[in-house]
Amino acid sequence: MNSSSAPGFGRRAFLGGIFAATAGGVVLGQDAKPAPKPKEHGNAIVYQFKIGEFDAWSISDGHMLFRGPLDLMWPREDQPQMKEWLESHGERMDGIPLYVNILVVRIGKEIALFDAGFGERDSTNIGWLQDGLKQAGIAPEQVTAGFLSHSHADHLAGFVAGGKPAFPNAAFYYLPEEYDFWHAKEPDFSKTKRNRAELPGMIREVCGQFDILKGVSQPAKAGTQFFNGAVTIEAAPGHTAGHAIFRIKSGNESLLHLMDLSHHHGFMFHNPNWYIAFDHDPMQSIDTRKKVFAQAAAERTRCYGFHVPWPGIGHVLPVGEGYLWHAERWSWGS
Numbered sequence: 001m002n003s004s005s006a007p008g009f010g011r012r013a014f015l016g017g018i019f020a021a022t023a024g025g026v027v028l029g030q031d032a033k034p035a036p037k038p039k040e041h042g043n044a045i046v047y048q049f050k051i052g053e054f055d056a057w058s059i060s061d062g063h064m065l066f067r068g069p070l071d072l073m074w075p076r077e078d079q080p081q082m083k084e085w086l087e088s089h090g091e092r093m094d095g096i097p098l099y100v101n102i103l104v105v106r107i108g109k110e111i112a113l114f115d116a117g118f119g120e121r122d123s124t125n126i127g128w129l130q131d132g133l134k135q136a137g138i139a140p141e142q143v144t145a146g147f148l149s150h151s152h153a154d155h156l157a158g159f160v161a162g163g164k165p166a167f168p169n170a171a172f173y174y175l176p177e178e179y180d181f182w183h184a185k186e187p188d189f190s191k192t193k194r195n196r197a198e199l200p201g202m203i204r205e206v207c208g209q210f211d212i213l214k215g216v217s218q219p220a221k222a223g224t225q226f227f228n229g230a231v232t233i234e235a236a237p238g239h240t241a242g243h244a245i246f247r248i249k250s251g252n253e254s255l256l257h258l259m260d261l262s263h264h265h266g267f268m269f270h271n272p273n274w275y276i277a278f279d280h281d282p283m284q285s286i287d288t289r290k291k292v293f294a295q296a297a298a299e300r301t302r303c304y305g306f307h308v309p310w311p312g313i314g315h316v317l318p319v320g321e322g323y324l325w326h327a328e329r330w331s332w333g334s
């Protein structure tokens with residue numbers, strides 16, 4: 001997706017700089033030490049966790065808020081049920097949030113990035129990945145692998161900065177179907193509900209970014225494994241022709257990155273037939289979603305969602321004819 005947004009929060013409020021507070025210590029007695037100075041934290045944008053032996057980080061690239069909350073949701077005739085879902089779950093009705101969560105995993109000497117967010121934007125609401133990496137102590141030069149799910153701006157644009165690869169030492173992996181779609185003479189947008197006026201500019205932007213990344217590009221077929229089987233790229237077509245999801249494995253633990261199989265923590269789980277205007281081929285994306293969700297629910301797979309509330313780790317549970325996104329509890333330390 002890469003459409004309308006409205007500011008909700010200032011970036012500064014989210015940046016996690018830690019500042020010493022000014023409170024002075026009070027001496028209570030001979031052995032008493034002043035109470036530790038309280039620290040001020042901005043809202044967190046980096047969450048560190050483990051996938052088996054691997055260190056992992058969920059970094060928020062920010063979020064967007066779609067006003068006229070259901071404008072982008074299809075099928076239109078189901079909108080009353082969508083509204084009911086929002087109301088019955090106490091959701092705010094002033095906009096649908098679209099979170100942008102970036103997964104980063106350290107696998108031995110490799111540092112792998114799964115999509116790269118919006119990159120350089122005018123908005124203070126998005127494009128936080130580089131700040132998040134800094135907080136995690138990761139320099140852009142240390143990233144060795146960039147995995148792309150698909151080429152919409154919230155996923156691809158952050159791989160480029162100042163007309164150059166933003167991560168100069170990272171190989172850039174994607175499914176060949178994704179490249180082929182955008183580089184076709186006339187990319188097939190016949191089934192999408194997207195605003196067609198956006199398409200020529202979008203195609204130009206995507207092809208320009210692929211050009212910049214040419215020197216580091218390594219298209220990889222579905223099923224390809226990386227780093228001794230630690231990462232597998234899988235085809236999950238529909239949202240785009242070459243939309244990929246990723247399975248990360250360490251010992252007996254795994255994490256399935258669902259990418260854009262869902263754009264919301266409620267809608268697409270509650271009813272997998274509900275879809276967003278950004279899908280290139282909605283019916284195919286629904287089929288893919290149903291298959292992947294059914295398998296993830298049956299196997300109780302730990303999952304990660306690009307567009308669910310940050311930090312985006314959870315499980316897909318079967319409920320009625322649909323599913324429920326159940327966020328994992330936060331865990332600090334071991």
Ligand SMILES: [Zn+2]
Nearest residue numbers: 001152154260
């Ligand atoms: Zn997206």
